[in-house]
Amino acid sequence: xxxxxxxxxxxxxxxxxxxxxxxxxxxxxxxxxxxxxxxxxxxxxxxxxxxxxxxxxxxxxxxxxxxxxxxxxxxxxxxxxxxxxxxxxxxxxxxxxxxxxxxxxxxxxxxxxxxxxxxxxxxxxxxxxxxxxxxxxxxxxxxxxxxxxxxxxxxxxxxxxxxxxxxxxxxxxxxxxxxxxxxxxxxxxxxxxxxxxxxxxxxxxxxxxxxxxxxxxxxxxxxxxxxxxxxxxxxxxxxxxxxxxxxxxxxxxxxxxxxxxxxxxxxxxxxxxxxxxxxxxxxxxxxxxxxxxxxxxxxxxxxxxxxxxxxxxxxxxxxxxxxxxxxxxxxxxxxxxxxxxxxxxxxxxxxxx
Amino acid sequence: xxxxxxxxxxxxxxxxxxxxxxxxxxxxxxxxxxxxxxxxxxxxxxxxxxxxxxxxxxxxxxxxxxxxxxxxxxxxxxxxxxxxxxxxxxxxxxxxxxxxxxxxxxxxxxxxxxxxxxxxxxxxxxxxxxxxxxxxxxxxxxxxxxxxxxxxxxxxxxxxxxxxxxxxxxxxxxxxxxxxxxxxxxxxxxxxxxxxxxxxxxxxxxxxxxxxxxxxxxxxxxxxxxxxxxxxxxxxxxxxxxxxxxxxxxxxxxxxxxxxxxxxxxxxxxxxxxxxxxxxxxxxxxxxxxxxxxxxxxxxxxxxxxxxxxxxxxxxxxxxxxxxxxxxxxxxxxxxxxxxxxxxxxxxxxxxxxxxxxxxxxxxxxxxxxxxxxxxxxxxxxxxxxxxxxxxxxxxxxxxxxxxxxxxxxxxxxxxxxxxxxxxxxxxxxxxxxxxxxxxxxxxxxxxxxxxxxxxxxxxxxxxxxxxxxxxxxxxxxxxxxxxxxxxxxxxxxxxxxxxxxxxxxxxxxxxxxxxxxxxxxxxxxxxxxxxxxxxxxxxxxxxxxxxxxxxxxxxxxxxxxxxxxxxxxxxxxxxxxxxxxxxxxxxxxxxxxxxxxxxxxxxxxxxxxxxxx
Numbered sequence: 031x032x033x034x035x036x037x038x039x040x041x042x043x044x045x046x047x048x049x050x051x052x053x054x055x056x057x058x059x060x061x062x063x064x065x066x067x068x069x070x071x072x073x074x075x076x077x078x079x080x081x082x083x084x085x086x087x088x089x090x091x092x093x094x095x096x097x098x099x100x101x102x103x104x105x106x107x108x109x110x111x112x113x114x115x116x117x118x119x120x121x122x123x124x125x126x127x128x129x130x131x132x133x134x135x136x137x138x139x140x141x142x143x144x145x146x147x148x149x150x151x152x153x154x155x156x157x158x159x160x161x162x163x164x165x166x167x168x169x170x171x172x173x174x175x176x177x178x179x180x181x182x183x184x185x186x187x188x189x190x191x192x193x194x195x196x197x198x199x200x201x202x203x204x205x206x207x208x209x210x211x212x213x214x215x216x217x218x219x220x221x222x223x224x225x226x227x228x229x230x231x232x233x234x235x236x237x238x239x240x241x242x243x244x245x246x247x248x249x250x251x252x253x254x255x256x257x258x259x260x261x262x263x264x265x266x267x268x269x270x271x272x273x274x275x276x277x278x279x280x281x282x283x284x285x286x287x288x289x290x291x292x293x294x295x296x297x298x299x300x301x302x303x304x305x306x307x308x309x310x311x312x313x314x315x316x317x318x319x320x321x322x323x324x325x326x327x328x329x330x331x332x333x334x335x336x337x338x339x340x341x342x343x344x345x346x347x348x349x350x351x352x353x354x355x356x357x358x359x360x361x362x363x364x365x366x367x368x369x370x371x372x373x374x375x376x377x378x379x380x381x382x383x
Numbered sequence: 384x385x386x387x388x389x390x391x392x393x394x395x396x397x398x399x400x401x402x403x404x405x406x407x408x409x410x411x412x413x414x415x416x417x418x419x420x421x422x423x424x425x426x427x428x429x430x431x432x433x434x435x436x437x438x439x440x441x442x443x444x445x446x447x448x449x450x451x452x453x454x455x456x457x458x459x460x461x462x463x464x465x466x467x468x469x470x471x472x473x474x475x476x477x478x479x480x481x482x483x484x485x486x487x488x489x490x491x492x493x494x495x496x497x498x499x500x501x502x503x504x505x506x507x508x509x510x511x512x513x514x515x516x517x518x519x520x521x522x523x524x525x526x527x528x529x530x531x532x533x534x535x536x537x538x539x540x541x542x543x544x545x546x547x548x549x550x551x552x553x554x555x556x557x558x559x560x561x562x563x564x565x566x567x568x569x570x571x572x573x574x575x576x577x578x579x580x581x582x583x584x585x586x587x588x589x590x591x592x593x594x595x596x597x598x599x600x601x602x603x604x605x606x607x608x609x610x611x612x613x614x615x616x617x618x619x620x621x622x623x624x625x626x627x628x629x630x631x632x633x634x635x636x637x638x639x640x641x642x643x644x645x646x647x648x649x650x651x652x653x654x655x656x657x658x659x660x661x662x663x664x665x666x667x668x669x670x671x672x673x674x675x676x677x678x679x680x681x682x683x684x685x686x687x688x689x690x691x692x693x694x695x696x697x698x699x700x701x702x703x704x705x706x707x708x709x710x711x712x713x714x715x716x717x718x719x720x721x722x723x724x725x726x727x728x729x730x731x732x733x734x735x736x737x738x739x740x741x742x743x744x745x746x747x748x749x750x751x752x753x754x755x756x757x758x759x760x761x762x763x764x765x766x767x768x769x770x771x772x773x774x775x776x777x778x779x780x781x782x783x784x785x786x787x788x789x790x791x792x793x794x795x796x797x798x799x800x801x802x803x804x805x806x807x808x809x810x811x812x813x814x815x816x817x818x819x820x821x822x823x824x825x826x827x828x829x830x831x832x833x834x835x836x837x838x839x840x841x842x843x844x845x846x847x848x849x850x851x852x853x854x855x856x857x858x859x860x861x862x863x864x865x866x867x868x869x870x871x872x873x874x875x876x877x878x879x880x881x882x883x884x885x886x887x888x889x890x891x892x893x894x895x896x897x898x899x900x901x902x903x904x905x906x907x908x909x910x911x912x913x914x915x916x917x918x919x920x921x922x923x924x925x926x927x928x929x930x931x932x933x934x935x936x937x938x939x940x941x942x943x944x945x946x947x948x949x950x951x952x953x954x955x956x957x958x959x960x961x962x963x964x965x966x967x968x969x970x971x972x973x974x975x976x977x978x979x980x981x982x983x984x985x986x987x988x989x990x991x992x993x994x995x996x997x
Contacts, residue, residue: 082599103605115596119618128614129604180604 287344395807421833452480475566500582529969536742566650589623637826689824789866827932874919881915
């Protein structure tokens with residue numbers, strides 16, 4: 031178990047700046063996720079922690095040790111690659127045993143540990159197979175066993191589920207969580223899938239173009255995004271450009287498409303803002319003291335366990351989501367509709383994108 | 384129309400389609416008649432004794448100590464004294480008998496080229512050092528084929544007053560005595576120097592195709608240095624290295640040029656390829672069962688190597704496992720001591736191995752080369768003679784026309800066969816696929832003997848097509864056929880690769896929009912693969928020009944219609960002309976090859992691809 035500290039990590043590849051000064055503090059035994067769109071620098075950050083790339087400047091500490099320029103082979107931060115990187119010329123046993131053989135452990139101990147690791151990932155009996163003879167999910171488990179068997183201080187997972195089908199993805203997700211809890215190791219997890227990040231992580235860092243946008247628990251990130259980017263990235267949501275038209279201390283009134291929402295909290299200076307409203311926080315029933323906006327129904331989309339009503343307010347589309355299909359009785363395209371939203375569910379953020 | 388079970392089974396098309404059927408049948412029949420049948424026709428002769436089926440000829444070969452000498456005979460090196468009174472070590476090798484000699488020579492050449500090729504490939508694939516691009520270009524030079532003269536220069540380099548003694552004995556004093564390399568050792572040396580870039584090219588492709596994450600993972604788990612190379616990098620590159628090495632093994636086995644150049648030493652004659660060749664030349668007109676049996680033994684050895692490597696490589700299709708991820712090539716700057724090692728070891732080897740081609744050029748422009756280190760006296764007389772003397776020019780014209788005609792056949796064969804095997808999965812597909820690549824495994828001298836037996840049996844006696852004809856045999860047809868078979872794999876691979884780049888949906892949408900199969904192939908497919916066809920055709924043409932085995936046997940029966948290589952061999956073996964004129968022809972071949980490579984590079988924007996086995 032180890033604590034990881036990144037201080038002002040900068041990395042450029044030729045002309046492009048991949049990381050513009052990353053600061054992170056990952057605690058003992060935490061499952062920490064780097065979340066962001068492709069090209070945001072999350073994999074580069076992970077490779078720097080693994081010792082496969084080295085930063086141009088900045089420092090990386092494992093506990094109190096400066097490991098910034100320590101070679102990957104001596105670092106004990108084991109990476110599970112996105113493509114699993116299983117050696118095709120070795121059996122499952124030899125793949126898993128590799129790291130132990132490198133450490134020159136006695137043969138019996140290697141056998142014992144490999145057995146333990148394969149049991150942990152539920153692959154006992156597959157020792158003599160070659161990677162090509164395994165399914166995607168099984169290959170993934172071998173990769174995890176191979177990493178865990180060396181008892182790493184730190185386990186790094188680079189998009190570990192991206193090559194699996196949807197059903198397997200859910201299964202492996204809880205499996206990874208189970209193993210992490212069982213062993214109590216520090217895990218850094220990289221993904222571009224916000225749902226996966228929220229389900230699995232203790233804390234999440236949302237990254238965009240080489241910078242950290244926000245760090246927090248999944249709940250904080252989802253409910254209190256600090257930036258427009260985080261708000262837009264965390265699931266389907268309404269991000270409505272608007273303008274502050276009145277201010278009274280922290281309370282503001284904003285306007286878009288001729289509609290006014292008053293009594294909202296905003297501390298930013300810029301008058302160009304975005305209003306962020308989660309679709310599931312919009313009600314189709316009247317709520318007391320809530321703000322309301324009236325427009326036309328554009329579309330009603332049926333998703334099975336929920337229904338979305340897309341309302342048209344001037345030129346602006348706003349999505350409301352309900353799990354109760356009785357809510358949409360009486361609504362029809364081009365007919366009128368009113369959305370009700372509690373003020374505390376409306377977030378006003380400076381417009382930055 | 385009804386689904387046709389037969390066409391589906393054999394050709395992989397549910398409906399009968401004439402064009403698809405032709406694409407299968409034409410190359411299959413062609414290869415059957417002009418490769419399989421001639422070679423098999425030798426079996427009849429080799430297995431017949433006194434009118435009965437018998438192993439007599441094989442037994443008589445394998446029981447004869449001339450062919451199998453165990454324990455071996457002779458001293459590896461002998462100490463002599465030069466005319467100037469210095470001590471001289473003559474290194475010729477030892478005699479295991481003809482059959483084993485061939486195996487030992489091919490085995491050693493394979494080993495040396497595998498080591499050299501792998502080292503060069505690894506260094507060039509993984510390190511960025513000053514002059515790397517020059518290294519890469521220089522590594523192509525030994526591949527420039529100049530039959531006979533190239534080996535002749537190597538012989539001169541390693542003669543008692545040659546370049547090697549000059550540098551290492553006279554200047555650097557690291558050799559306390561002079562050396563002279565001859566006999567089987569000379570053959571091993573000449574072949575190793577010429578063939579190691581074949582392993583290099585295959586190994587290089589393997590090294591750069593290894594998914595870097597596989598090595599990063601090993602490093603991440605604590606592995607580094609030689610352990611990383613031994614446990615991960617090398618095993619992953621091994622299929623490519625082995626494929627290149629096998630190719631070298633076959634090339635060495637069938638090579639005639641080096642044994643002919645070193646044939647002044649009787650030991651160099653004790654190789655299977657030379658034995659078949661010389662018995663053919665001196666016993667012309669006879670269908671000797673002994674030659675047939677020896678040819679069969681040689682064929683079996685080559686085919687075993689060929690099938691072995693195909694099987695081995697097909698078991699190790701590693702590339703399939705990787706599923707994307709980042710691709711960050713593992714190239715680093717060498718540490719100072721590593722750089723020093725590269726310049727002190729690899730650079731001298733490289734210079735040594737490109738010298739033969741340089742020597743050929745010098746020889747072509749010089750008056751004589753006797754006991755001096757380098758050729759003496761600049762002249763362009765031989766270049767002039769080559770271009771102006773009708774007695775020499777004739778051979779060039781012959782080679783050009785035979786190669787040109789062969790290329791037309793090759794284009795047709797490679798397009799049809801590649802189309803059939805890449806698009807349709809009938810049970811004939813894998814058979815055709817193997818047959819198209821099979822010519823690599825059939826030694827040229829075996830093809831020559833097969834054709835000799837075949838054509839002397841099936842053509843009318845004393846007709847110009849019959850090699851035993853008393854009224855003049857015309858080798859044109861036989862040579863064109865032989866070239867088209869022997870050089871087919873070059874073009875077929877290129878065309879096949881091109882077809883694999885074209886997604887089948889492009890053709891399907893054409894057919895779906897109402898175009899016929901013919902219209903689809905000519906209108907959609909052909910334009911898309913034209914560059915691959917062109918590249919393959921150029922390669923086939925170039926290597927037809929320098930074809931040796933068939934050219935110097937069947938091709939030299941009638942010197943009026945003989946190709947370049949037959950003339951070059953005459954010059955070397957019988958001193959019929961000056962060696963310099965052969966060198967001039969070597970220069971011509973170098974020019975043709977470089978032009979082809981450059982043109983292919985510019986037009987197809989592809990790197991020059993040498994033939995591989997898989």
